[in-house]
Amino acid sequence: xxxxxxxxxxxxxxxxxxxxxxxxxxxxxxxxxxxxxxxxxxxxxxxxxxxxxxxxxxxxxxxxxxxxxxxxxxxxxxxxxxxxxxxxxxxxxxxxxxxxxxxxxxxxxxxxxxxxxxxxxxxxxxxxxxxxxxxxxxxxxxxxxxxxxxxxxxxxxxxxxxxxxxxxxxxxxxxxxxxxxxxxxxxxxxxxxxxxxxxxxxxxxxxxxxxxxxxxxxxxxxxxxxxxxxxxxxxxxxxxxxxxxxxxxxxxxxxxxxxxxxxxxxxxxxxxxxxxxxxxxxxxxxxxxxxxxxxxxxxxxxxxxxxxxxxxxxxxxxxxxxxxxxxxxxxxxxxxxxxxxxxxxxxxxxxxxxxxxxxxxxxxxxxxxxxxxxxxxxxxxxxxxxxxxxxxxxxxxxxxxxxxxxxxxxxxxxxxxxxxxxxxxxxxxxxxxxxxxxxxxxxxxxxxxxxxxxxxxxxxxxxxxxxxxxxxxxxxxxxxxxxxxxxxxxxxxxxxxxxxxxxxxxxxxxxxxxxxxxxxxxxxxxxxxxxxxxxxxxxxxxxxxxxxx
Amino acid sequence: xxxxxxxxxxxxxxxxxxxxxxxxxxxxxxxxxxxxxxxxxxxxxxxxxxxxxxxxxxxxxxxxxxxxxxxxxxxxxxxxxxxxxxxxxxxxxxxxxxxxxxxxxxxxxxxxxxxxxxxxxxxxxxxxxxxxxxxxxxxxxxxxxxxxxxxxxxxxxxxxxxxxxxxxxxxxxxxxxxxxxxxxxxxxxxxxxxxxxxxxxxxxxxxxxxxxxxxxxxxxxxxxxxxxxxxxxxxxxxxxxxxxxxxxxxxxxxxxxxxxxxxxxxxxxxxxxxxxxxxxxxxxxxxxxxxxxxxxxxxxxxxxxxxxxxxxxxxxxxxxxxxxxxxxxxxxxxxxxxxxxxxxxxxxxxxxxxxxxxxxxxxxxxxxxxxxxxxxxxxxxxxxxxxxxxxxxxxxxxxxxxxxxxxxxxxxxxxxxxxxxxxxxxxxxxxxxxxxxxxx
Numbered sequence: 001x002x003x004x005x006x007x008x009x010x011x012x013x014x015x016x017x018x019x020x021x022x023x024x025x026x027x028x029x030x031x032x033x034x035x036x037x038x039x040x041x042x043x044x045x046x047x048x049x050x051x052x053x054x055x056x057x058x059x060x061x062x063x064x065x066x067x068x069x070x071x072x073x074x075x076x077x078x079x080x081x082x083x084x085x086x087x088x089x090x091x092x093x094x095x096x097x098x099x100x101x102x103x104x105x106x107x108x109x110x111x112x113x114x115x116x117x118x119x120x121x122x123x124x125x126x127x128x129x130x131x132x133x134x135x136x137x138x139x140x141x142x143x144x145x146x147x148x149x150x151x152x153x154x155x156x157x158x159x160x161x162x163x164x165x166x167x168x169x170x171x172x173x174x175x176x177x178x179x180x181x182x183x184x185x186x187x188x189x190x191x192x193x194x195x196x197x198x199x200x201x202x203x204x205x206x207x208x209x210x211x212x213x214x215x216x217x218x219x220x221x222x223x224x225x226x227x228x229x230x231x232x233x234x235x236x237x238x239x240x241x242x243x244x245x246x247x248x249x250x251x252x253x254x255x256x257x258x259x260x261x262x263x264x265x266x267x268x269x270x271x272x273x274x275x276x277x278x279x280x281x282x283x284x285x286x287x288x289x290x291x292x293x294x295x296x297x298x299x300x301x302x303x304x305x306x307x308x309x310x311x312x313x314x315x316x317x318x319x320x321x322x323x324x325x326x327x328x329x330x331x332x333x334x335x336x337x338x339x340x341x342x343x344x345x346x347x348x349x350x351x352x353x354x355x356x357x358x359x360x361x362x363x364x365x366x367x368x369x370x371x372x373x374x375x376x377x378x379x380x381x382x383x384x385x386x387x388x389x390x391x392x393x394x395x396x397x398x399x400x401x402x403x404x405x406x407x408x409x410x411x412x413x414x415x416x417x418x419x420x421x422x423x424x425x426x427x428x429x430x431x432x433x434x435x436x437x438x439x440x441x442x443x444x445x446x447x448x449x450x451x452x453x454x455x456x457x458x459x460x461x462x463x464x465x466x467x468x469x470x471x472x473x474x475x476x477x478x479x480x481x482x483x484x485x486x487x488x489x490x491x492x493x494x495x496x497x498x499x500x501x502x503x504x505x506x507x508x509x510x511x512x513x514x515x516x517x518x519x520x521x522x523x524x525x526x527x528x529x530x531x532x533x534x535x536x537x538x539x540x541x542x543x544x545x546x547x548x549x
Numbered sequence: 550x551x552x553x554x555x556x557x558x559x560x561x562x563x564x565x566x567x568x569x570x571x572x573x574x575x576x577x578x579x580x581x582x583x584x585x586x587x588x589x590x591x592x593x594x595x596x597x598x599x600x601x602x603x604x605x606x607x608x609x610x611x612x613x614x615x616x617x618x619x620x621x622x623x624x625x626x627x628x629x630x631x632x633x634x635x636x637x638x639x640x641x642x643x644x645x646x647x648x649x650x651x652x653x654x655x656x657x658x659x660x661x662x663x664x665x666x667x668x669x670x671x672x673x674x675x676x677x678x679x680x681x682x683x684x685x686x687x688x689x690x691x692x693x694x695x696x697x698x699x700x701x702x703x704x705x706x707x708x709x710x711x712x713x714x715x716x717x718x719x720x721x722x723x724x725x726x727x728x729x730x731x732x733x734x735x736x737x738x739x740x741x742x743x744x745x746x747x748x749x750x751x752x753x754x755x756x757x758x759x760x761x762x763x764x765x766x767x768x769x770x771x772x773x774x775x776x777x778x779x780x781x782x783x784x785x786x787x788x789x790x791x792x793x794x795x796x797x798x799x800x801x802x803x804x805x806x807x808x809x810x811x812x813x814x815x816x817x818x819x820x821x822x823x824x825x826x827x828x829x830x831x832x833x834x835x836x837x838x839x840x841x842x843x844x845x846x847x848x849x850x851x852x853x854x855x856x857x858x859x860x861x862x863x864x865x866x867x868x869x870x871x872x873x874x875x876x877x878x879x880x881x882x883x884x885x886x887x888x889x890x891x892x893x894x895x896x897x898x899x900x901x902x903x904x905x906x907x908x909x910x911x912x913x914x915x916x917x918x919x920x921x922x923x924x925x926x927x928x929x930x931x932x933x934x935x936x937x938x939x940x941x942x943x944x945x946x947x948x949x950x951x952x953x954x955x956x957x958x959x960x961x962x963x964x965x966x967x968x969x970x971x972x973x974x975x976x977x978x979x980x981x982x983x984x985x986x987x988x989x
Binding site for chain 2: 043044045046047051067070071074092093096097100101103104134158159177178180181182183184185
């Protein structure tokens with residue numbers, strides 16, 4: 001147990017805490033400003049903003065202070081460490097560093113993307129000097145596109161070198177470097193080698209000021225208009241914790257959220273930029289029901305009532321085994337469970353299968369290395385491009401006893417054994433081949449719950465418009481058995497309903513769908529989810545039981 | 550000035566002194582034989598500690614103590630020889646490397662023997678083309694003669710010396726900047742701790758020594774610690790922290806003197822003795838106004854302070870940072886101090902590596918102020934701002950990773966303190982303050 005003193009207050013650190021003075025002070029509620037330090041990167045101690053006075057308390061309680069200021073980021077918090085952050089020396093250093101950083105800064109906050117979430121702005125108000133002592137310089141604003149996603153406003157840079165360290169230590173691709181020396185130093189790429197790795201967007205998050213900007217987000221929104229919602233990325237089975245930033249129902253950007261169990265501080269560009277489908281013009285917005293050759297718009301109560309009776313009729317006529325429900329790995333656990341439970345309630349022999357699991361290439365490990373053995377991965381983009389295969393599979397294993405693949409389902413459809421099929425989609429791109437769509441002509445009843453219009457939805461008997469992940473509550477189990485909750489960030493388009501609500505109402509359950517309640521029910525019904533019983537899912541998710549994966 | 554036998558420069562001017570056989574005929578490689586055949590590594594370290602040899606590269610850190618910081622149980626040790634001599638007006642190492650390379654190699658062999666280093670990296674400044682070729686020839690000769698390579702002189706001790714040409718800047722002379730540059734990276738000084746003795750080049754314990762320090766080691770082993778301590782200024786018995794200034798020292802004299810050059814003198818010679826003695830007085834019959842006592846980063850001496858001994862402890866008493874590289878630059882009374890300071894600021898702004906905020910931005914700011922002053926647009930408040938910038942970037946300890954910022958701030962502090970009237974006249978007179986030529 002280590003006791004350290006921050007500005008006169010003692011705080012206790014745990015046995016295994018390996019903190020620097022910035023982190024320890026944060027626990028004591030004292031904010032030490034910094035630019036270059038980042039918990040996920042190596043320490044360079046070059047911005048000199050975090051300098052504090054540090055001393056050591058000996059056994060008799062006598063404090064011996066070091067005569068010089070030391071960087072808090074580089075100083076470990078050990079038992080007896082005494083930190084002073086409020087002395088005039090410390091304050092003067094902060095004033096000086098703020099002044100230095102603003103000497104060559106264009107102060108173009110009104111047109112800067114970062115304004116409102118900029119360290120330089122915030123610290124200036126907290127620690128800066130009120131007057132400018134250097135002569136004002138002519139305004140300059142040099143912008144350079146460093147890669148497909150990243151652009152730099154060189155004059156705003158404070159040379160913290162976080163971005164350079166990220167490309168070296170996490171991405172391993174080392175595109176960014178410091179060129180020139182002294183106050184001519186700037187961040188650049190080597191000519192002909194743009195920053196085009198799949199993690200490049202992270203350097204924008206890392207930039208403490210407005211130097212590195214996202215080309216996707218540039219000039220789209222002032223950040224103070226954005227509302228943030230905690231969520232997770234559904235782009236692959238890594239399940240990065242993210243933040244959805246939206247304004248009036250439109251998503252403007254996704255940002256990674258720290259989660260030591262999944263993604264640390266990072267996310268990939270594919271996930272970061274992969275939200276366009278949410279606002280796609282091809283979104284399904286009204287429930288539809290077939291009447292002869294025509295597929296008509298209908299109201300939810302009518303559609304659900306008709307679907308309920310059609311399904312019961314099909315099961316009555318052909319027996320349970322001729323009806324098959326396909327649970328997409330894009331569905332949240334609660335939704336998959338509700339649908340599975342409903343279909344099984346029609347007849348215990350109704351069959352359940354796993355929906356399409358999109359796999360693209362191979363797992364992509366970072367950091368990359370040019371030569372030698374690859375280092376231990378610090379970030380992985382998974383080949384499995386869906387968020388919840390493990391969750392859906394364990395529900396299938398519990399309720400069905402086995403996992404049938406979508407290919408087997410289509411083989412059976414072709415053989416004519418399947419009379420009615422209940423398909424769930426939710427993918428961000430088309431997920432059925434033309435051949436498979438042709439096969440769907442065979443069954444008597446085809447129900448599709450999906451978000452994007454396709455040939456398949458044109459030919460189905462029932463089309464129920466569902467929700468993209470950002471539009472609904474639910475939980476997902478990543479490749480590692482980590483269950484994470486997401487919450488609704490934006491409104492649904494048109495009359496679309498969250499799948500959870502559709503299946504809840506289809507099953508004729510009373511009151512309203514509530515994801516938390518269903519998760520509790522799921523925890524009781526499926527042993528794999530037992531850890532979720534009676535508890536809120538914490539910020540960093542819950543690790544589920546390891547067996548039964 | 551007392552009679553004194555030159556050792557560091559004794560072979561300079563001897564025809565073909567760069568050749569191994571000529572060097573040997575003048576008593577060369579005697580110290581290596583003595584160390585390797587009759588002394589243990591720890592004996593060598595002890596003699597060097599006893600000699601109180603202080604590093605000649607600028608900081609004056611005790612050399613033997615530096616060696617003793619190496620962890621006792623280490624597998625690999627490296628010695629880096631700092632020959633990135635780039636302090637303005639400093640050329641002592643160059644004279645030695647070009648004139649007497651084997652003297653340095655001998656010191657390297659002894660230092661590696663003492664520190665149990667099997668590899669030495671001789672980091673030489675890129676611009677020293679001639680010295681590079683001379684050294685490479687000397688290293689090849691030493692290999693051929695069995696002073697380098699496997700089992701030197703039949704002992705189990707083996708050593709490889711690699712001559713590495715830097716392609717860097719002033720900052721490569723900072724010991725961790727040098728190590729970074731040696732490793733093929735940008736020469737950004739490292740944060741300490743860990744110090745190089747614990748984790749240096751290629752993450753192994755490393756000693757970085759200056760060329761002149763190693764040359765001194767040769768003579769200390771040859772003649773003994775007592776001989777070395779008989780030269781120079783003894784430690785002040787009333788000040789337990791004073792480590793004394795022992796041994797011969799190379800003084801590089803340049804600027805406005807009649808006979809500029811590199812002179813070997815006992816430590817503690819005064820600035821005036823140096824200028825009026827070997828230097829032959831100020832040029833053109835003028836008077837001196839100021840002098841830079843030990844490389845630009847050490848600050849400035851005014852003429853009235855010329856009787857200060859040039860040793861490791863006296864210069865602090867007159868407000869300078871220290872002896873530095875002992876490169877004395879004389880400034881005559883026709884020179885504008887604004888020009889001098891402008892030149893200084895230009896140098897440091899150009900050489901700041903750009904890593905730490907205060908140094909990167911502060912050096913540039915000071916240069917802008919001096920540029921304004923020089924063209925007659927100085928303002929009264931500029932002087933206070935200059936001082937405050939110097940204070941916050943350099944002399945407030947801890948504000949930067951390495952000492953470059955201190956070096957940049959010191960001349961500003963000294964110039965404003967010692968020549969304040971001249972600067973005040975410049976900012977109130979509203980006229981170009983330059984003397985028409987670039988000083989120093």
